[in-house]
Every structure is written in C-alpha cells, then in structure tokens.
Amino acid sequence: MERTFVIVKPDGVDRGLIGEVISRYERKGLRITECKMLRADRATLEKHYIEHREKPFYEELVSYMMRGSILIMVVEGNNAIKLVRNINGKTNPMEAEPGTIRGDYANSITENIVHASDSPESAEREISIWF
Numbered sequence: 001m002e003r004t005f006v007i008v009k010p011d012g013v014d015r016g017l018i019g020e021v022i023s024r025y026e027r028k029g030l031r032i033t034e035c036k037m038l039r040a041d042r043a044t045l046e047k048h049y050i051e052h053r054e055k056p057f058y059e060e061l062v063s064y065m066m067r068g069s070i071l072i073m074v075v076e077g078n079n080a081i082k083l084v085r086n087i088n089g090k091t092n093p094m095e096a097e098p099g100t101i102r103g104d105y106a107n108s109i110t111e112n113i114v115h116a117s118d119s120p121e122s123a124e125r126e127i128s129i130w131f
C-alpha cells in the first residue's frame with residue numbers, strides 16, 4: 001500500500017474538474033483518504049515548490065497557485081504514486097497522451113490542472129507540509 005499527495009490546481013477547480021479528477025483515481029481502485037479545499041499561501045507554496053525556486057517559471061507558478069481555491073488530497077492504493085502520475089499525464093500538455101487528465105484538459109505547461117508527488121520521499125514531504 002502506498003500513498004501520494006495530489007493538488008487540483010486553481011484552473012482545475014475553476015473549470016469544475018474536481019469530480020472528473022477524483023473519479024479517474026477512484027475508477028482505478030485508488031482511495032481518497034484525506035481531502036481539503038483551501039486557498040494556498042505563499043509560505044506553504046514556497047516549501048512545496050522548493051526544488052523549483054531557481055527556475056524561470058517559479059514566480060508565475062506561485063502566483064497562479066494563489067489565484068484561487070485548490071483541493072488537496074491524499075490518495076492511497078497499490079502503486080499509488082506511479083498510477084496517479086500515469087492518470088495525470090505528462091507535465092507538458094503537448095506530450096500528455098489523450099486519455100490522461102492533462103492530455104484531455106490542459107493546453108498550458110503552467111496551468112496543468114493537477115499536481116502529484118513523484119516519489120515516496122516527495123509524497124511524505126508534501127503530505128507533512130499540507131496536512
């Protein structure tokens with residue numbers, strides 16, 4: 001059993017895609033074990049995105065993440081980390097396959113609907129930041 005951390009980002013919430021995102025994880029046999037709606041503050045986002053702080057897109061990313069409400073959740077199941085990332089699709093929407101969340105709904109590399117942890121270490125770090 002593995003757990004991962006997921007954010008439905010402001011564009012996903014504004015576009016009414018919360019149900020769509022959650023139902024894709026549930027259809028795959030994963031369970032939502034924690035879930036909360038909130039407005040992210042800069043300090044929490046700076047911790048969450050620490051590995052990107054020197055990247056050219058960092059400021060745009062933090063501003064976008066503070067633009068509206070987000071849904072944070074913990075998703076659990078066998079191989080949850082890899083399965084959720086497969087369901088989300090590649091970060092770049094031009095590379096994300098149709099049938100994935102980003103392949104079906106995203107057209108921007110910044111506004112890409114969802115975030116999910118990329119390793120067990122990231123998952124535990126991110127869950128402890130947000131919950």
Ligand code: CMP
Nearest residue numbers: 052057061091109110111112114115116
């Ligand atoms: P996320 O999985 O939350 O991790 C970092 C985020 O930065 C990414 O999704 C995108 O929202 C955003 N981003 C913007 N530009 C880029 C880029 N060139 N490469 C990767 N991530 C980017």
